[in-house]
Amino acid sequence: MKDKIQREIMIKATKERIYDAIANPEQVVLWFPETLEGSYKVGERPILGFGEHGKNQIYIEDAKPHEYFAYRWVPGSNHFLGDVLTVANTLVEFRIEELKDNSCKLTLTETGFATLPINLAEKCFTQNSGGWEFMLGRLGKYFEEV
Template identity: 30%
Template sequence: MHTSDRIERKILLKAPRSTVWRVVANAEAFGQWFGVALEGKRFVAGARTQGQITYPGYEHMVWDVEVMRVEPERVFAFRWHPYAVDPGVDYSGEPTTLVQFELEDMDGGTLLHVVESGFDRIPAERRLKAFRMNSRGWDEQMNNIETYLAIP
Protein backbone atom coordinates (compact mmCIF):
# COMPACT_ATOMS: atom_id res chain seq x y z
CA MET A 1 0.00 0.00 0.00
CA HIS A 2 1.45 3.37 -0.98
CA THR A 3 1.11 6.17 1.51
CA SER A 4 2.50 9.66 1.47
CA ASP A 5 2.62 9.86 5.28
CA ARG A 6 5.27 7.24 5.98
CA ILE A 7 8.48 5.79 4.64
CA GLU A 8 9.27 2.20 5.61
CA ARG A 9 12.47 0.25 5.10
CA LYS A 10 13.48 -3.23 6.27
CA ILE A 11 16.89 -4.82 6.05
CA LEU A 12 18.25 -8.12 7.37
CA LEU A 13 21.60 -7.33 8.94
CA LYS A 14 24.03 -10.21 9.40
CA ALA A 15 24.80 -9.33 13.00
CA PRO A 16 23.36 -10.21 16.41
CA ARG A 17 20.71 -7.92 17.84
CA SER A 18 23.09 -6.59 20.53
CA THR A 19 25.53 -5.43 17.83
CA VAL A 20 22.82 -3.82 15.69
CA TRP A 21 21.43 -2.13 18.80
CA ARG A 22 24.84 -0.68 19.62
CA VAL A 23 25.24 0.93 16.17
CA VAL A 24 21.67 2.28 16.23
CA ALA A 25 21.35 3.53 19.82
CA ASN A 26 24.96 4.49 20.63
CA ALA A 27 25.20 8.07 19.38
CA GLU A 28 28.88 7.90 18.41
CA ALA A 29 28.46 4.67 16.41
CA PHE A 30 25.21 5.96 14.86
CA GLY A 31 26.97 9.09 13.71
CA GLN A 32 29.74 7.09 12.03
CA TRP A 33 27.41 5.30 9.60
CA PHE A 34 24.70 8.00 9.43
CA GLY A 35 27.10 10.84 8.63
CA VAL A 36 26.95 13.05 11.72
CA ALA A 37 29.73 14.06 14.12
CA LEU A 38 28.38 12.79 17.45
CA GLU A 39 31.59 12.17 19.38
CA GLY A 40 30.96 12.48 23.10
CA LYS A 41 27.16 12.57 22.60
CA ARG A 42 24.51 10.23 23.99
CA PHE A 43 20.94 9.39 23.03
CA VAL A 44 18.68 9.91 26.05
CA ALA A 45 14.88 9.74 25.87
CA GLY A 46 13.39 13.21 26.29
CA ALA A 47 16.63 15.00 25.40
CA ARG A 48 17.90 16.69 22.24
CA THR A 49 20.98 15.48 20.43
CA GLN A 50 22.79 17.66 17.91
CA GLY A 51 25.85 17.21 15.74
CA GLN A 52 27.49 18.61 12.64
CA ILE A 53 26.49 16.70 9.50
CA THR A 54 29.52 15.14 7.80
CA TYR A 55 27.74 13.97 4.64
CA PRO A 56 29.29 15.67 1.57
CA GLY A 57 27.30 18.71 0.51
CA TYR A 58 25.51 19.04 3.84
CA GLU A 59 28.46 19.88 6.11
CA HIS A 60 27.02 23.36 6.73
CA MET A 61 24.08 21.81 8.58
CA VAL A 62 23.45 20.69 12.13
CA TRP A 63 21.62 17.41 12.68
CA ASP A 64 19.10 18.08 15.45
CA VAL A 65 16.78 15.45 16.92
CA GLU A 66 14.64 14.96 20.00
CA VAL A 67 15.06 11.42 21.28
CA MET A 68 11.65 9.92 22.04
CA ARG A 69 12.24 6.26 22.97
CA VAL A 70 15.23 4.15 23.93
CA GLU A 71 14.05 0.60 24.72
CA PRO A 72 17.22 -1.51 24.83
CA GLU A 73 17.61 -3.91 21.91
CA ARG A 74 14.01 -3.20 20.77
CA VAL A 75 13.13 0.37 19.80
CA PHE A 76 14.99 3.63 19.24
CA ALA A 77 12.99 6.64 18.07
CA PHE A 78 13.54 10.34 17.50
CA ARG A 79 11.75 13.34 16.02
CA TRP A 80 13.27 15.75 13.51
CA HIS A 81 12.46 18.22 10.79
CA PRO A 82 12.63 16.24 7.53
CA TYR A 83 14.86 17.60 4.77
CA ALA A 84 15.38 20.88 6.62
CA VAL A 85 18.31 21.88 4.40
CA ASP A 86 17.81 25.55 3.51
CA PRO A 87 20.01 27.59 5.88
CA GLY A 88 17.78 30.63 5.25
CA VAL A 89 14.64 28.95 6.58
CA ASP A 90 13.60 28.57 10.22
CA TYR A 91 11.95 25.16 10.44
CA SER A 92 11.41 25.29 14.21
CA GLY A 93 7.71 26.14 13.89
CA GLU A 94 6.98 23.20 11.62
CA PRO A 95 5.76 19.80 12.80
CA THR A 96 8.38 17.05 12.98
CA THR A 97 8.36 13.50 11.67
CA LEU A 98 8.94 10.47 13.89
CA VAL A 99 11.76 8.12 12.95
CA GLN A 100 11.55 4.71 14.62
CA PHE A 101 14.07 1.88 14.46
CA GLU A 102 12.76 -1.54 15.55
CA LEU A 103 14.96 -4.62 15.94
CA GLU A 104 13.80 -8.22 15.62
CA ASP A 105 15.74 -11.49 15.75
CA MET A 106 15.72 -13.39 12.45
CA ASP A 107 17.50 -16.43 11.12
CA GLY A 108 20.88 -15.21 9.99
CA GLY A 109 20.87 -11.93 11.90
CA THR A 110 18.67 -9.04 12.94
CA LEU A 111 15.80 -7.48 11.02
CA LEU A 112 16.00 -3.69 11.22
CA HIS A 113 12.70 -1.98 10.46
CA VAL A 114 12.84 1.79 10.02
CA VAL A 115 9.67 3.89 9.76
CA GLU A 116 9.54 7.66 9.32
CA SER A 117 5.99 8.94 9.74
CA GLY A 118 4.16 12.25 9.95
CA PHE A 119 4.78 13.69 6.48
CA ASP A 120 1.10 14.59 6.07
CA ARG A 121 1.60 17.33 8.70
CA ILE A 122 4.60 18.90 6.91
CA PRO A 123 3.69 22.16 5.10
CA ALA A 124 2.26 21.36 1.66
CA GLU A 125 4.90 23.35 -0.23
CA ARG A 126 7.68 21.17 1.31
CA ARG A 127 5.94 17.86 1.85
CA LEU A 128 6.59 16.06 -1.45
CA LYS A 129 10.23 17.12 -1.69
CA ALA A 130 10.89 16.17 1.95
CA PHE A 131 9.22 12.79 1.41
CA ARG A 132 11.16 12.07 -1.79
CA MET A 133 14.52 13.17 -0.43
CA ASN A 134 14.13 11.27 2.85
CA SER A 135 12.89 8.20 0.99
CA ARG A 136 16.07 8.26 -1.08
CA GLY A 137 18.08 9.00 2.05
CA TRP A 138 16.73 5.94 3.88
CA ASP A 139 17.69 3.73 0.94
CA GLU A 140 21.23 5.05 1.29
CA GLN A 141 21.26 4.76 5.08
CA MET A 142 20.22 1.08 4.91
CA ASN A 143 23.27 0.49 2.70
CA ASN A 144 25.42 2.54 5.08
CA ILE A 145 24.49 0.54 8.19
CA GLU A 146 24.95 -2.75 6.34
CA THR A 147 28.41 -1.66 5.14
CA TYR A 148 29.35 -0.34 8.59
CA LEU A 149 28.43 -3.64 10.24
CA ALA A 150 30.44 -5.59 7.63
CA ILE A 151 33.69 -3.80 8.57
CA PRO A 152 35.66 -6.11 10.89
Protein backbone atom coordinates (compact mmCIF):
# COMPACT_ATOMS: atom_id res chain seq x y z
CA MET A 1 0.00 0.00 0.00
CA LYS A 2 1.34 3.39 -0.75
CA ASP A 3 2.89 5.51 1.91
CA LYS A 4 3.02 8.42 -0.50
CA ILE A 5 0.73 10.80 -2.30
CA GLN A 6 1.91 12.33 -5.55
CA ARG A 7 -0.04 14.86 -7.61
CA GLU A 8 0.99 16.85 -10.67
CA ILE A 9 -0.48 19.93 -12.25
CA MET A 10 0.48 22.01 -15.29
CA ILE A 11 0.48 25.73 -14.66
CA LYS A 12 0.83 28.50 -17.22
CA ALA A 13 3.19 30.74 -15.30
CA THR A 14 6.91 31.16 -14.73
CA LYS A 15 8.68 29.14 -12.04
CA GLU A 16 9.45 32.42 -10.24
CA ARG A 17 5.74 33.25 -10.10
CA ILE A 18 4.74 29.79 -8.86
CA TYR A 19 7.53 29.65 -6.30
CA ASP A 20 6.51 33.06 -4.98
CA ALA A 21 2.90 31.90 -4.59
CA ILE A 22 4.09 28.96 -2.47
CA ALA A 23 7.02 30.42 -0.51
CA ASN A 24 6.01 34.06 -0.01
CA PRO A 25 3.91 34.40 3.19
CA GLU A 26 1.83 37.20 1.71
CA GLN A 27 1.05 35.14 -1.38
CA VAL A 28 0.42 31.70 0.11
CA VAL A 29 -2.51 32.95 2.21
CA LEU A 30 -4.28 33.94 -0.99
CA TRP A 31 -4.83 30.31 -2.07
CA PHE A 32 -3.95 27.92 0.78
CA PRO A 33 -4.32 28.84 4.48
CA GLU A 34 -6.42 31.85 5.38
CA THR A 35 -3.83 33.17 7.78
CA LEU A 36 -0.16 32.63 8.59
CA GLU A 37 1.38 33.46 11.97
CA GLY A 38 5.10 33.49 12.66
CA SER A 39 8.14 33.36 10.41
CA TYR A 40 7.71 31.45 7.16
CA LYS A 41 11.40 30.61 6.73
CA VAL A 42 13.44 27.39 6.74
CA GLY A 43 13.83 26.03 10.28
CA GLU A 44 10.88 28.04 11.61
CA ARG A 45 7.50 26.84 12.89
CA PRO A 46 4.73 29.09 11.61
CA ILE A 47 1.02 28.45 12.21
CA LEU A 48 -1.34 28.00 9.28
CA GLY A 49 -4.88 29.15 10.02
CA PHE A 50 -7.88 27.58 8.29
CA GLY A 51 -10.60 29.79 9.74
CA GLU A 52 -13.25 27.82 11.54
CA HIS A 53 -11.43 24.58 10.65
CA GLY A 54 -8.65 25.32 13.11
CA LYS A 55 -4.92 25.94 13.13
CA ASN A 56 -2.00 23.78 12.14
CA GLN A 57 1.56 24.50 13.24
CA ILE A 58 4.10 23.32 10.70
CA TYR A 59 7.90 23.15 10.31
CA ILE A 60 9.57 24.61 7.23
CA GLU A 61 11.99 21.90 6.14
CA ASP A 62 13.69 23.37 3.08
CA ALA A 63 13.40 26.01 0.37
CA LYS A 64 15.35 26.37 -2.87
CA PRO A 65 14.21 29.25 -5.06
CA HIS A 66 12.64 28.81 -7.56
CA GLU A 67 12.23 25.08 -7.68
CA TYR A 68 11.67 23.44 -4.28
CA PHE A 69 9.77 24.10 -1.06
CA ALA A 70 9.09 21.60 1.73
CA TYR A 71 7.44 21.53 5.13
CA ARG A 72 6.33 19.01 7.74
CA TRP A 73 2.92 18.82 9.34
CA VAL A 74 0.35 16.54 10.92
CA PRO A 75 -1.89 15.83 7.95
CA GLY A 76 -5.63 15.79 8.08
CA SER A 77 -5.53 17.23 11.55
CA ASN A 78 -6.75 20.76 11.15
CA HIS A 79 -5.78 21.48 14.68
CA PHE A 80 -2.23 20.90 15.81
CA LEU A 81 -0.28 23.38 17.91
CA GLY A 82 3.18 22.46 19.15
CA ASP A 83 6.49 21.26 17.77
CA VAL A 84 5.62 19.07 14.80
CA LEU A 85 9.11 17.49 14.88
CA THR A 86 8.30 15.83 18.21
CA VAL A 87 5.30 13.95 16.81
CA ALA A 88 4.74 11.67 13.83
CA ASN A 89 4.34 13.88 10.76
CA THR A 90 4.37 13.85 6.99
CA LEU A 91 6.73 15.69 4.64
CA VAL A 92 5.05 17.85 2.00
CA GLU A 93 7.23 18.77 -0.98
CA PHE A 94 6.56 21.09 -3.90
CA ARG A 95 8.80 20.71 -6.98
CA ILE A 96 8.60 23.16 -9.87
CA GLU A 97 9.91 22.10 -13.25
CA GLU A 98 10.05 24.55 -16.13
CA LEU A 99 8.63 23.36 -19.42
CA LYS A 100 8.68 25.00 -22.84
CA ASP A 101 6.12 27.69 -23.74
CA ASN A 102 6.31 29.50 -20.40
CA SER A 103 4.55 26.84 -18.40
CA CYS A 104 5.66 24.65 -15.52
CA LYS A 105 4.91 21.27 -14.04
CA LEU A 106 4.28 21.41 -10.32
CA THR A 107 4.69 18.10 -8.50
CA LEU A 108 3.38 17.69 -4.99
CA THR A 109 4.41 14.74 -2.83
CA GLU A 110 3.40 13.92 0.70
CA THR A 111 5.22 11.02 2.39
CA GLY A 112 5.27 9.32 5.78
CA PHE A 113 1.71 8.09 6.24
CA ALA A 114 2.92 4.78 7.66
CA THR A 115 4.48 6.57 10.62
CA LEU A 116 1.26 8.28 11.64
CA PRO A 117 0.13 7.63 15.19
CA ILE A 118 -2.56 5.12 15.94
CA ASN A 119 -6.04 6.49 15.35
CA LEU A 120 -5.00 9.73 13.69
CA ALA A 121 -5.92 8.63 10.19
CA GLU A 122 -9.17 7.22 11.42
CA LYS A 123 -9.98 10.32 13.43
CA CYS A 124 -9.35 12.82 10.70
CA PHE A 125 -11.18 10.65 8.27
CA THR A 126 -14.32 10.47 10.35
CA GLN A 127 -14.12 14.26 10.64
CA ASN A 128 -14.20 14.56 6.89
CA SER A 129 -16.96 11.97 6.53
CA GLY A 130 -18.07 10.59 3.21
CA GLY A 131 -16.07 8.50 0.78
CA TRP A 132 -16.47 5.36 2.81
CA GLU A 133 -18.21 3.22 0.26
CA PHE A 134 -15.67 1.63 -1.98
CA MET A 135 -16.51 -1.35 -4.06
CA LEU A 136 -14.50 -4.51 -4.23
CA GLY A 137 -13.79 -4.11 -7.94
CA ARG A 138 -12.01 -0.82 -7.41
CA LEU A 139 -9.55 -2.40 -5.04
CA GLY A 140 -7.89 -4.52 -7.70
CA LYS A 141 -7.41 -1.45 -9.82
CA TYR A 142 -5.93 0.36 -6.88
CA PHE A 143 -3.30 -2.27 -6.28
CA GLU A 144 -2.24 -2.16 -9.92
CA GLU A 145 -1.44 1.49 -9.42
CA VAL A 146 0.79 0.87 -6.42
